[in-house]
Amino acid sequence: MTTAAAAHYTSTGQDTRKIAFWTFIGSECMLFGSLIATYLSYEGKSVVGPTPQEILNIPLTSVSTFVLLMSSLAMVLALAAVARGDGGGAKLWLATTAGLGTVFLTFQAIEFTEFVHEGLTISTNLFGSTFYVLTGCHGLHVLIGVIWLSTLLIQSMRGKLGPDKAMTVELAGLYWHFVDVVWIVIFTVVYLIQRGPPA
Numbered sequence: 001m002t003t004a005a006a007a008h009y010t011s012t013g014q015d016t017r018k019i020a021f022w023t024f025i026g027s028e029c030m031l032f033g034s035l036i037a038t039y040l041s042y043e044g045k046s047v048v049g050p051t052p053q054e055i056l057n058i059p060l061t062s063v064s065t066f067v068l069l070m071s072s073l074a075m076v077l078a079l080a081a082v083a084r085g086d087g088g089g090a091k092l093w094l095a096t097t098a099g100l101g102t103v104f105l106t107f108q109a110i111e112f113t114e115f116v117h118e119g120l121t122i123s124t125n126l127f128g129s130t131f132y133v134l135t136g137c138h139g140l141h142v143l144i145g146v147i148w149l150s151t152l153l154i155q156s157m158r159g160k161l162g163p164d165k166a167m168t169v170e171l172a173g174l175y176w177h178f179v180d181v182v183w184i185v186i187f188t189v190v191y192l193i194q195r196g197p198p199a
Contacts, residue, residue: 039130046125064107071100072180083166090156098149
């Protein structure tokens, strides 16, 4: 929790930083909404292969999705540890969250490498263009989150992440949960719901 002296509240009773961050999340929803809509608009319209049915590795991506979802649980535990002044718990769960995010990015790098070897690049067809832009943008957001969490971990290791900084960790948590929710939508739209190739 923030101290009374440091906190600034709006007429809603919420910290101004949280309101500003929710506004940012809203703009990010518009960004990913447009990218997902673009992907759906061009799905199944590639005139050359490979197609999603030929190349997507759903079992591999299911594992990476599970990893990312578990990182959200770790983020909740990290915030709880910071709020109660548990330095050891904060370090453990922040490191776990950042570590799981890194594992997710590793899975994505493996997937992208395999796709390139199988002939799918960003310029191969409409599927490749929209797929790499959408999932790559999400991967960039995960990377930003990992860097953010790493800075919080460093602060915690230096003893500078006490209960008075819980709002800072909460904002990082909001960002991380948003990234996870977006991935659930992407995973469902891209990997689980696929239209067939054009007739």
